Amino acid sequence: MSTLKNKFDFKYLNTTHQFHLVDPSPWPLLASWGAFMFVTGGVLYMHKMIGGWGLFINGFILILFVMFVWWRDIVREATYEEHHTFVVQRGLRLGMILFIVSEVMFFFAFFWAFFHSSLAPVYNIGSSWPPHAILTMNTYTIPLTNTFILLSSGATVTWAHHAIILNAKRHTIIALLYTLFLAALFTYFQGLEYVSAPFNISDGIYGSCFYMATGFHGFHVFVGTIALAVSFIRIVLNHSTNTHHFGFESAIWYWHFVDVVWLFLFINIYWWGNLEPYNVPASSLM
Structure with a gap:
């Protein structure tokens, strides 16, 4: 049983290769939601529908936020944690x-x-x-x-x-x-x-x-x-x-x-x- 446990121990596996297994992150989901808001808001605004401009701006701001925090994490992983x-x-x-x-x-x-x-x-x-x-x-x-x-x-x-x-x-x-x-x-x-x-x-x-x-x-x-x-x-x-x-x-x-x-x-x-x-x-x- 202990051998089977060691075989599937992810920490053990992570030391046997040079690939970077990234941690779970909310940024892909937020980026997708921001892109959806951005495109949908733009279409609604071009059709002069109420709320389109606000949805467009909120989506744009969310995309900028995700870009900042996601790349911040990548810089930390590459520079300080040396995963690259x-x-x-x-x-x-x-x-x-x-x-x-x-x-x-x-x-x-x-x-x-x-x-x-x-x-x-x-x-x-x-x-x-x-x-x-x-x-x-x-x-x-x-x-x-x-x-x-x-x-x-x-x-x-x-x-x-x-x-x-x-x-x-x-x-x-x-x-x-x-x-x-x-x-x-x-x-x-x-x-x-x-x-x-x-x-x-x-x-x-x-x-x-x-x-x-x-x-x-x-x-x-x-x-x-x-x-x-x-x-x-x-x-x-x-x-x-x-x-x-x-x-x-x-x-x-x-x-x-x-x-x-x-x-x-x-x-x-x-x-x-x-x-x-x-x-x-x-x-x-x-």
């Missing part, structure tokens, strides 16, 4: 890679819509791309400036990564400050571009493709900036070491993904998509 072993980190890395792959597919859909409309422009938009009614933005002003800014931020975040590997905390902090400054500058210029744009999202397929692709990229820049800011705070608080900094490393991967997506946006949408309109022969429309 090599095997756990390998699984986290695989999860981050799969997440970035899903993001690639997300942006692929926008590029598909863009090239579907631009390579064979239909008669509804004048059989030309960009459409004749669209006054495009100058590629070599804010878009080119933002390209240099974002590529520079990729260089500074790589500097920070190498610095933390070499256990140079001061250099890591300085490089991250440069990165956060460049990220904020990019976001400012992106907003300035939107304010001064001669067209909007309702201006046909060109406006839809432009604002959906660049707008979601801007949102990803915002999310990446928050991730790097949290990593900066954790590095200042000595939560990361030269061998244990996956949270920071995943933020760096995400930021490089944002850089690469912007290069495709600049080349295809800002530069190639803004070339002089070309007319499609009538025979090709038959």
